[in-house]
Amino acid sequence: MADISQGQGQGQGQGEEILPNMTLYINNLNEKIKIDELKKSLHAVFSQFGKILDVLAFKTLKHKGQAWVVFEDASSATNALRRMQGFPFYDKKIRIQYAKTKSDIIAKADGTFVPREKRKRHEEKGGKKRKEQLDPNQAGVGLNPAYAGAYGATPPLSQLPYLGARPIVPEAPAPPNNILFIQNLPPDATTMMLQMLFNQYPGLKDVRMVETKPGIAFVEYENEMQSTVAMQALQGFKIQQNQMLITYAKK
Numbered sequence: 723m724a725d726i727s728q729g730q731g732q733g734q735g736q737g738e739e740i741l742p743n744m745t746l747y748i749n750n751l752n753e754k755i756k757i758d759e760l761k762k763s764l765h766a767v768f769s770q771f772g773k774i775l776d777v778l779a780f781k782t783l784k785h786k787g788q789a790w791v792v793f794e795d796a797s798s799a800t801n802a803l804r805r806m807q808g809f810p811f812y813d814k815k816i817r818i819q820y821a822k823t824k825s826d827i828i829a830k831a832d833g834t835f836v837p838r839e840k841r842k843r844h845e846e847k848g849g850k851k852r853k854e855q856l857d858p859n860q861a862g863v864g865l866n867p868a869y870a871g872a873y874g875a876t877p878p879l880s881q882l883p884y885l886g887a888r889p890i891v892p893e894a895p896a897p898p899n900n901i902l903f904i905q906n907l908p909p910d911a912t913t914m915m916l917q918m919l920f921n922q923y924p925g926l927k928d929v930r931m932v933e934t935k936p937g938i939a940f941v942e943y944e945n946e947m948q949s950t951v952a953m954q955a956l957q958g959f960k961i962q963q964n965q966m967l968i969t970y971a972k973k
Contacts, residue, residue, distance in 0.1 A: 744793045745821035751787045752812035772798025901971035904939040908964045923952040
């Protein structure tokens with residue numbers, strides 16, 4: 723991992739131009755957050771900009787307060803950099819740059835670079851096998867088969883209320899109010915993760931997970947207008963492979 727982190731924090735910002743690429747280097751992260759929670763929250767917040775191949779963060783003192791987010795393409799990374807620069811992430815405003823160099827881990831993840839030719843041939847074969855194994859199963863991971871489609875493809879958001887989401891939408895939808903009902907969350911979703919997502923929109927008051935019923939939560943805003951803005955922005959947002967379904971809560 724040394725080659726991705728060497729000089730990343732020290733070298734950049736001193737006249738050295740870093741070309742746009744698919745990997746973002748993030749620092750000024752809250753060091754008190756556990757690594758697993760940090761990675762999940764970064765994935766949840768940044769996945770709105772495009773497909774994420776990997777999120778890297780490490781426990782070592784040298785890498786504290788830093789992380790790398792690897793997107794599938796450079797345009798997604800660029801959009802995320804522009805939109806998330808200075809974002810208040812766990813009470814600290816994060817700083818984002820394009821990654822200066824690639825590590826072997828990132829090279830494997832994005833498939834654009836392998837040091838040795840033999841290794842390249844081996845990785846290409848391994849990559850194809852992994853893709854063949856993963857793609858057919860994505861339809862059943864966190865998505866209702868009724869609307870997952872072939873090989874995990876998901877439909878436009880406009881179709882959700884009429885297809886796979888129908889079984890979990892209340893028969894008589896609640897009228898607009900300041901509390902949102904969140905469904906189809908992954909089992910390992912946390913309150914902190916949801917706070918990161920919904921805190922992007924003004925007026926957030928509270929996030930409550932339902933311990934006895936994994937996969938659902940309530941998010942409360944100060945007023946109906948603020949909750950509606952958040953609902954429209956995050957409707958269908960993917961956390962891992964699960965597409966959130968948001969409705970107004972029944973009071």
